[in-house]
Amino acid sequence: MKNKEIDMVEQFENMVNSKEKRKKRNFKVKLLVLLIIFIMIIALIYNMKSYTANIERINLLRIYGASEFEIAYSKKDLWQNGFYIYKVADIPEIEIHTVYNKSDNLFITDIESRYYKYYFEKWENENKDKFIVQESYEDYTCKNMKKEDWILSYSTYIEVSNYDELVEATNDIINFLNYMDKDKMLVKSYIKYDGKLIMPHNVSDQSNEEILKSAERQFKEGMNY
Numbered sequence: 001m002k003n004k005e006i007d008m009v010e011q012f013e014n015m016v017n018s019k020e021k022r023k024k025r026n027f028k029v030k031l032l033v034l035l036i037i038f039i040m041i042i043a044l045i046y047n048m049k050s051y052t053a054n055i056e057r058i059n060l061l062r063i064y065g066a067s068e069f070e071i072a073y074s075k076k077d078l079w080q081n082g083f084y085i086y087k088v089a090d091i092p093e094i095e096i097h098t099v100y101n102k103s104d105n106l107f108i109t110d111i112e113s114r115y116y117k118y119y120f121e122k123w124e125n126e127n128k129d130k131f132i133v134q135e136s137y138e139d140y141t142c143k144n145m146k147k148e149d150w151i152l153s154y155s156t157y158i159e160v161s162n163y164d165e166l167v168e169a170t171n172d173i174i175n176f177l178n179y180m181d182k183d184k185m186l187v188k189s190y191i192k193y194d195g196k197l198i199m200p201h202n203v204s205d206q207s208n209e210e211i212l213k214s215a216e217r218q219f220k221e222g223m224n225y
Contacts, residue, residue, distance in 0.1 A: 069096070079103070081143045083150065094118050097150050099140045108140070113154035116187040119180040120156065127172045131156040131189070155188030157197065163219065166191060170200050170215040174208050177201060191215060196222050 068089035076082030081101045088094040094115060099108040117135070133156050137149035158169040173189045180187070183205050191198040200215035 075145055075147070076100075077143050077145070082145055083140070083142060083147050091118065097152065099142050099147075099151070101142050106142075108151060110152040110154075112185045112187060113152040115180070115182060115185055116189075117152065117154045119182075120154075120176065123176055123179055125172075125175060125179075127175075130158045130169065130172060132159070153188075155190065157190035157192045159192045161193070166193060166198070166215060166219050167212070170212050173200055174211055177211070178208075193219065193222065198222070 069086040070089065071084060072087045072095060073085035074082060076084070079102060081103065082099075084098045084100060086096045086098065088096065096109060096111045096114050098110075099106065101107075120131070120133075134154070136153045138151045138153065139146065139148045140150045141147075158172060160166045160169050169191045173191075176189065177187065186204060187201060188199070189201060191200065198215055198218040200211045200218070202214060203210075206214070
């Protein structure tokens, strides 16, 4: 009799333990499913933010009149802030560096300098030697991430000593701009006179005549005419 009672008690305990194990197992399964759903939602949000941020950056680059781009490199945080390199679809030799910080409304790009450097180095012209090249790279920090020599600054200048040389230098700059053929971009091509810098091409979509008039006006202002 006592053995039967012991067996019944053991069976009951086994039943209770079995139910507890099933409850724990079911709880773990539910927890795992919820965790998977949570990860999927986070991944979806991340991908949406990544896509939206990339479209935003590309649209900012297109302001300069360039064509299609693709990301060649990125170093970023969860919210897409960081450093990016974009290749130009029709000119893959051009790699545009950018700094993007959405929270601070910051977007820095060296697209104009990269285009200028590429086209100027390809340009073949008898007066090219007049241009003195100035090239430097700047370090940047974004959200505790740092890149050295990241943003390119590329400019040139022609030194002149009188008005006639100013006109010649301006025409040399115009010849290059016509070769480059990127009206939306400003290239830092200066004329240096009496220690002062004149920038004939200082507004996008300028005609050749407007560029020449701009140089003449700045020259006369420097001479206090």
